[in-house]
Amino acid sequence: MPRSSISSINSSIGRPNQTGFTLIELLVAISILAIIAVLGWRGLDSIVRARIGLTTNLEQTRGMQLAFAQLQSDCDHIAAQDQMEGRPRIVVQQNKLILTRTIFVDNQPSQLQIVTYRIKDEQLLRHELGATRDFLVLEGLLRAAINDTDDDIGQSVVLQSGITSMEMRFWAGRDGWQSPREDRGTDQVRHATGLEVRLQLRDVETTLLKVFLLGAM
Numbered sequence: 001m002p003r004s005s006i007s008s009i010n011s012s013i014g015r016p017n018q019t020g021f022t023l024i025e026l027l028v029a030i031s032i033l034a035i036i037a038v039l040g041w042r043g044l045d046s047i048v049r050a051r052i053g054l055t056t057n058l059e060q061t062r063g064m065q066l067a068f069a070q071l072q073s074d075c076d077h078i079a080a081q082d083q084m085e086g087r088p089r090i091v092v093q094q095n096k097l098i099l100t101r102t103i104f105v106d107n108q109p110s111q112l113q114i115v116t117y118r119i120k121d122e123q124l125l126r127h128e129l130g131a132t133r134d135f136l137v138l139e140g141l142l143r144a145a146i147n148d149t150d151d152d153i154g155q156s157v158v159l160q161s162g163i164t165s166m167e168m169r170f171w172a173g174r175d176g177w178q179s180p181r182e183d184r185g186t187d188q189v190r191h192a193t194g195l196e197v198r199l200q201l202r203d204v205e206t207t208l209l210k211v212f213l214l215g216a217m
Helices: 002-013 021-076 135-146
Strands: 090-095 096-105 111-120 123-128 155-161 163-171 185-191 194-200 207-213
Touching: 002 155, 021 096, 021 123, 021 155, 021 194, 021 207, 090 135, 096 135, 096 163, 111 135, 123 163
Parallel strands: none
Antiparallel strands: 090 096, 090 185, 096 111, 111 123, 123 155, 163 194, 194 207
């Protein structure tokens, strides 16, 4: 056998072909993949959290829009002061607003109805009592609403959750915006033409404010 062939064989035996990865290369590759997986999971988690927060905010905004729309309807149909024969059409307590509104039924005389908005267990509730044309009955319903003994009368609807407080002011013409008197638990408002409602949401620094006209234009 020629010497060149023998040297070629010896050379191939002494230096085997290396076609795989070394242990260090595998460890580096696994580490890179682990880092990419962690970064990807964090990004996905942030997207999911942002989506949940956005959905919650949208639902809360939609709920407040419906609540304000209902209150606007009640304010539009609030009883005229001359209908009340000297009685208040609005009564204000802490976290509570009581309105007397006029309702109309086909082919029947108009009637008066007590509607209460109150904060209870961080929920904004609307409580609607029965309609009547009898002022004695109306006064009894009003006392029940003021004294919180109207749970068994009428029906309550949850308008929005996560509401911690409700503050109100009234437009008194030349005297401008007036707050309910703090030296008594109940304030009766007779001649206001505008209502400002400020709602405080849980875990939110800013408040939601809405102004309503009292009586349809």
